[in-house]
Amino acid sequence: MKYYIIAGEASGDLHASNLMKSILRKDPEAEFRFWGGDLMTSVAGTEPVKHYRDLAFMGFLEVAKNLRTILKNIKICKNDIELYQPDVLILVDYPGFNLRIAEFAKTLGIKVVYYISPQLWAWKEGRVEKIKNYVDEMLVILPFEKEFYRKHQVDAHFVGHPLLDAISDLPAIDVQKFKEEHHLNGKEIIALLPGSREQEVTKMLELMLSVRPFFKDYQFVIAGAPSLPKEFYQKYVDDNVHFVSNKTYDLLRCSKAALVTSGTATLETALLNIPEVVCYRSSRISYEIGKRVVKNIKYISLVNLIMDREIVTELIQQQLNTDNLVRELKLLIEGHGRQKMLDEFELLRQKLGGRGASDQAADIIVKG
Structure with missing residues (x-):
C-alpha cells in the first residue's frame, strides 16, 4: 500500500519513524511519502517532501508572521497528496496543519488515520467535530483520551504510548x-x-x-x-x-x-x-x-x-x-x-x- 505521513515536529518524526518500521514488518511492499525529519528519512530511504524544521512555528506571533509560508505549505501538501493518491493518510499530532489536510483528503475519498491525538481535552475541544467528520481512525496514546473521545461519540483506539517503545529500544549505557x-x-x-x-x-x-x-x-x-x-x-x-x-x-x-x-x-x-x-x-x-x-x-x-x-x-x-x-x-x-x-x-x-x-x-x- 501507499502511505502518506505528516509529522511536523521532532517528537512526531521519532514516533512516525517507529510506526513506519512496524508498517514495513506487516506490509513489506509499503511505499512512503512524508513530511517529517531525519529519522523518517532513514526508514523510508527517501527525503521528505518538507522537513519539520521548515514547519515549526510556535506561538501566536510567530504563526502570524509566517502565515503566508504556512498557507503555501498547506497548498503544496494538498497538491502533493492529490498527485500521489495514497491508500491511507497518516497524521501525527500537529493539529493546526493536519486537520486542514484531513478535511481535504476526505474530499478525495482517501482514508485518514490520526496517530497521537492533539490535546483537545485541554483546549480547543470544539475541534473534536473535525475529528468526527474527517478522520476514519483515531489512534490515541493516553488512556484517558479514549474516554474523552467516547464522550464525543468518536470510537478511538488506545494503542499505548510510543515513548515506551523508543525508550525500550535504547542500548545499555556506560x-x-x-x-x-x-x-x-x-x-x-x-x-x-x-x-x-x-x-x-x-x-x-x-x-x-x-x-x-x-x-x-x-x-x-x-x-x-x-x-x-x-x-x-x-x-x-x-x-x-x-x-x-x-x-x-x-x-x-x-x-x-x-x-x-x-x-x-x-x-x-x-x-x-x-x-x-x-x-x-x-x-x-x-x-x-x-x-x-x-x-x-x-x-x-x-x-x-x-x-x-x-x-x-x-x-x-x-x-x-x-x-x-x-x-x-x-x-x-x-x-x-x-x-x-x-x-x-x-x-x-x-x-x-x-x-x-x-x-x-x-x-x-x-x-x-
Missing part, C-alpha cells in the same frame, strides 16, 4: 564512559531540562541553578535543546555546571535526579526511571490567559495527568522558588520520596500499556 566523553567530573549528576525556547530556558535555568549551594556534592548538567546554539549555554557553564547537547536520554539515564520544565520531557524522565521535580513559570499575563484557555486540567505534567493524581511535585509560578526546589530535590536524593516515586513510575508504565504502541497502531492501519 555511565563512566558518558562522563568521560562529555568531560564531566566524577560527582553524581543532577540533570536540568529547562525547555527549548530562549526566553523560557533563560528564566528556568536561573531558577534551577539557584539550588547549587545546597548540593555541592553533585554536578549539574544542562540538556541542550537542538534549537539553540551551544554558545547560548556558555554563560551558565563553570567547573560544576556542564552542558550536553542532543543527548538528553543518555544524560537522564546517568543522573540521580532531574529538574524538568513541564512538557513531554516530564513523561520521558519518568519512563527513564529518573526522579524529578516539575518546574513551570511564565509571565503573569500568559499564565492567567492560559488558565482561562485550558479547561478542566488539574495538573501541568503528563505524568500526573495520566495517573490522575500528583506523583511528581509540580512547582508552578510563585511556588517555583529556591526554597521549594531545594526541599523537593533533597527528598528525591536523600529522603523517602525517591523510592516512592520510582514505585509510582512502574504503575505509570503499566497504565500506559507497556510496549507495542507502534505495532498496535500499524496493525489497525495495515488491516484497514
